[in-house]
Amino acid sequence: MNSSRPKVCHISTIHQRYDSRIFYKECGSLSKAGYEVVLIVADGLGNETKNGIKIIDIGKPKSRFERFIMYAVRAYKTALAQDALIYHFHDPELLIIGYFLRNKKKIVVYDAHEDLPEQIKGKKYVPAIFRMPLSRVVNLLEIYFSKRMSGIVTATPFIRNKFLKFNSNSLDVNNFPILNGDIHSFDWQNKKNEVCYVGTIAEERGIKNIVKAMDKVDNAILNLVGEFESKQLYNETIEIDGWSKVNEHGFLNRTGVNSVLAVSKVGLVTLLPNKNYIEGLPVKMFEYMLAGIPVVASNFPAIEDVVKDKGCGICIDPLNPDEIASAVNYLLANDEEAIRMGANGQRSVIEKYNWTVEEGKLFGFYLGLTANSSL
Incomplete structure (x- = not known):
């Protein structure tokens, strides 16, 4: 290992290699x-070096079982061969290899993107009768292994508070937007009576209630950007009254997304109430705010703390299409208020809710780990 340039190894067998949090934010900032x-990945796309980051591909597993067992072993062996100063992994199923790396006296960080035990309770591919017992088992395993990590990084303060109970070296590094040349001040005169939803299209993210709400929104269309989680969900959604007001874009790159944001007057973040969402801060909300458009967002405490405090949108009951429609109609009918809220949101992201602030926390965390290698 070149001591003049400390080496860190990030590992994920689930996430895509260009994952926003892992590749562009954490690895990019560290580089x-x-x-x-x-960065060790398992996507079958081969090795490469990009943006100064060396990506090692260990192949693509054919099944969950293969990923859990064979690819965990493969990831461990590949990681160990890197002889890194710090190992930083992003998947709960890799806690076991984190444990083995700790036994080799390595500095190991677990990055908890979500509250896994709570997430399992809503997993439809797990039979309902097994969800609660499995959630409890996973919780016990997560506690056991996390206690033995050098430190824990989490994607939200709420997940951090959970881990602080059994690992005092836990820190939230929030998934806020990167500030770069992508900051836009879109001319409101160029906007249309359009609202937007950008991201993965899933039932738990409120797509059905959004489409129902559009049936009650006056003279406006919904720009729907992203891919449906399943064909079944797509087929169910297109049958809902309100679909006729949907402009379906599919997946768009950043340039395409910016084009949609440029003409949209409202951004929708109407996540349904499960614990991960209730206690989380959706990245997409901050991206809408950075674009200078007001948000209509779920009335969860963490989200309300931002939206109401900064005056950057309206919080609603995500289970109530009438409330969603009412908020959208209000913003579309009141340009001055919408412009004011949009400006408030953009200013708050530039000043506080951005990756520059969060990367500083990550740097400090790493320095603390290396200064106290007994962790």
Whole structure:
């Protein structure tokens, strides 16, 4: 290992190699800060070096079972061969290899993107009778292994508070937007009576109630950007009254998304009430705010703390299409208020809710780990 350039190894067998949080934010920031960064992935797309980050591909598993067993072993062996100063992994199923790396006296960080035990309770591919027992078992395993990690990084303060109970070296590094040349001040005069939803299209993210609400929105269309989670959900959604007001874009790159944001007057973040969402801060909300458009968002405490405090949108009951429609209609009918809210949101992201602030926390966390290698 080149001691003049500390080496860190990030590992994920689930996430795509260009994952926003892992590749562009964490690995990208560490590389620019002078770390030698290796990212181990399992997508079958081959090895490469991009943006100064060395990507090692261990192949693509054919099944969940293969990923859990064979690819965990493969990831462990590949990681160990890197002889890194810090190992930072992103998947709960890799806690076991984190444990083995700790036994090799390595500095190991677990990055908890979500509250897995709570998430399992809503997994439809797990038979309902097994969800609660499985959630409890996973919770016990997560506690056991996390206690033995050098530190825990989490995607929200709420997940951090959970891990602080059994690992005092836990820190939230929030998934806020990167500030770069992508900051836009879209001319409101160029906007149309359009609202937008950008992201994965899933039932738990409120798509059905959004479409129902559009049936009650006056003279407007919904720009729907993203891919449906399943064909079944797509078939069910297109039968809902209100679909005639949907402009379906499918997946768009950043340039395409910016084009949609440029003409939209409202951004929708109407997540349904499960614990991960109730206690989370949706990245998409901050991206709408950065674009200078007001948000209509779920009335969960963490979201309300931002939206109401910064005056950047309206919070509604995501289970109530009438409330969604009422909020959208209000913003479309009151341009001055919408412009004011949009400006408030953009200013708050530039000043506070951005990746520059969060990367500083990550750098400090890493320095603390290396200063106290007994962790």
